[in-house]
Amino acid sequence: MLRVILTAMTMTHTGDGLPVKSPTEVGMSGTRLGAIERVIERGIKAGGYPGASVVVGRKGAAVFEKGFGKLSWSSTSTAVDAQRTIYDVASLSKVVGTTTAIMILFDEKKIGLDDPVVNYIPTFGGGDKDRVTIRQLLTHTSGLPAGRDIWRIAQTPLEARALVLNTPLEGRPGAQYIYSDLGADVLGLIVEVVASEPLDKFLTRRVFDPLGMNETFYRPADSLRYRIAPTEVSPPRGYPLRGEVHDENAYALGGVAGHAGLFSTAADLSVFAQMMLNGGEYNGVQIISKPTVELFTSRAFGHRALGWDTAEGDYGSGRYLGPTAYGHTGFTGTSMWIDPEREMFVILLTNRVHAARALRPAKVISDVRADLSDAAVLSVLDGPKLASGKRTFRADREVGWNPPPRRASRRRHRPSKHHTIASASSKSRASSSKKTTSSKKSTPVKKTTTKKSR
Numbered sequence: 001m002l003r004v005i006l007t008a009m010t011m012t013h014t015g016d017g018l019p020v021k022s023p024t025e026v027g028m029s030g031t032r033l034g035a036i037e038r039v040i041e042r043g044i045k046a047g048g049y050p051g052a053s054v055v056v057g058r059k060g061a062a063v064f065e066k067g068f069g070k071l072s073w074s075s076t077s078t079a080v081d082a083q084r085t086i087y088d089v090a091s092l093s094k095v096v097g098t099t100t101a102i103m104i105l106f107d108e109k110k111i112g113l114d115d116p117v118v119n120y121i122p123t124f125g126g127g128d129k130d131r132v133t134i135r136q137l138l139t140h141t142s143g144l145p146a147g148r149d150i151w152r153i154a155q156t157p158l159e160a161r162a163l164v165l166n167t168p169l170e171g172r173p174g175a176q177y178i179y180s181d182l183g184a185d186v187l188g189l190i191v192e193v194v195a196s197e198p199l200d201k202f203l204t205r206r207v208f209d210p211l212g213m214n215e216t217f218y219r220p221a222d223s224l225r226y227r228i229a230p231t232e233v234s235p236p237r238g239y240p241l242r243g244e245v246h247d248e249n250a251y252a253l254g255g256v257a258g259h260a261g262l263f264s265t266a267a268d269l270s271v272f273a274q275m276m277l278n279g280g281e282y283n284g285v286q287i288i289s290k291p292t293v294e295l296f297t298s299r300a301f302g303h304r305a306l307g308w309d310t311a312e313g314d315y316g317s318g319r320y321l322g323p324t325a326y327g328h329t330g331f332t333g334t335s336m337w338i339d340p341e342r343e344m345f346v347i348l349l350t351n352r353v354h355a356a357r358a359l360r361p362a363k364v365i366s367d368v369r370a371d372l373s374d375a376a377v378l379s380v381l382d383g384p385k386l387a388s389g390k391r392t393f394r395a396d397r398e399v400g401w402n403p404p405p406r407r408a409s410r411r412r413h414r415p416s417k418h419h420t421i422a423s424a425s426s427k428s429r430a431s432s433s434k435k436t437t438s439s440k441k442s443t444p445v446k447k448t449t450t451k452k453s454r
Contacts (some may be wrong), residue, residue, distance in 0.1 A: 073357070
């Protein structure tokens with residue numbers, strides 16, 4: 001269902017997402033926004049994902065809000081609704097959940113960015129780990145590895161937490177960037193120590209409830225299962241996943257983790273995005289101070305901000321977002337990009353990990369994310385001017401989405417190493433005697449090269 005306002009006199013209730021306005025009311029082109037439908041539907045048709053939720057917002061309102069496709073590939077599956085369909089948002093949990101909690105505690109001066117982690121969790125330390133700071137965890141420069149198969153070892157969530165904390169460093173703190181789920185998990189544990197309550201309860205009390213985000217939570221109730229988009233069909237757990245966190249380590253940690261575990265709707269996330277654009281405030285409720293929002297969303301190490309990523313044309317952010325834009329993506333096929341310069345945000349939720357039919361679903365979702373962002377920015381009529389040039393979308397070309405199978409190359413016969421000089425000479429004479437009669441008919445043999453696959 002597509003919500004587009006024809007009049008500004010529309011009200012929404014708490015939990016229904018943002019108020020909606022027509023594109024022209026917020027300086028956008030409805031015609032150009034129409035390209036979003038083509039891009040998302042091409043991704044479905046190519047087999048990248050069975051359905052998607054999209055919200056584009058600007059100047060305090062939703063200007064494009066629509067569900068596409070279905071929750072699964074089944075012909076009897078429910079249609080996606082941007083306000084009601086619940087998705088496993090994967091690594092969006094890092095920013096909507098964990099980073100937001102850290103921002104609140106930082107605002108309250110209960111933590112310092114350059115405080116060593118061992119000040120809060122002594123069992124984390126030992127050697128170079130004594131020097132790891134909260135800032136380094138936020139910028140993925142702590143030296144912790146990208147991940148660890150905790151789910152293969154831990155028998156209980158308590159054991160899983162211990163394994164997170166005793167993971168050895170892979171590099172020196174502050175020396176290099178390693179995108180690490182484990183670092184986000186440690187941040188989540190710091191929140192629990194400082195706040196003296198579980199991460200999910202802290203976020204519900206301090207963020208989700210005050211914002212009216214009633215469809216955002218960890219470990220959703222079984223009664224909501226019919227509205228939740230399924231994820232993996234054959235995971236290590238041995239049964240199809242629907243309403244359980246897709247990430248195996250997050251599941252081992254009890255379903256609530258710093259790096260994953262959050263479920264939400266596109267409409268709920270639009271309220272969160274608008275709160276960030278408003279400098280930490282929404283509907284008169286101040287969640288985070290404006291200076292803290294600006295600090296955490298500014299570049300701190302390479303393309304990374306504090307917890308957040310920034311838009312550099314990679315990771316699905318597209319080509320046209322402004323220099324202060326920030327956001328994040330999630331492995332299940334989700335993304336959120338926020339552009340303060342244009343007062344705009346773009347949200348995409350999919351379950352691309354659910355039995356994708358495309359040969360390269362990761363390429364499909366990467367292109368669709370970027371196209372969605374580009375289409376939204378190109379629809380802005382009163383924002384910063386873009387360089388002129390041909391406006392094309394990756395989804396219209398579908399490069400690498402479903403590549404045809406490679407044809408087996410014919411091997412040319414090579415002479416045996418044991419051929420004698422005499423036999424080689426006799427073949428050479430025979431060959432030269434034929435050249436005079438067949439030179440006009442012969443065609444040169446083209447050399448073939450083989451590219452290494454990355």
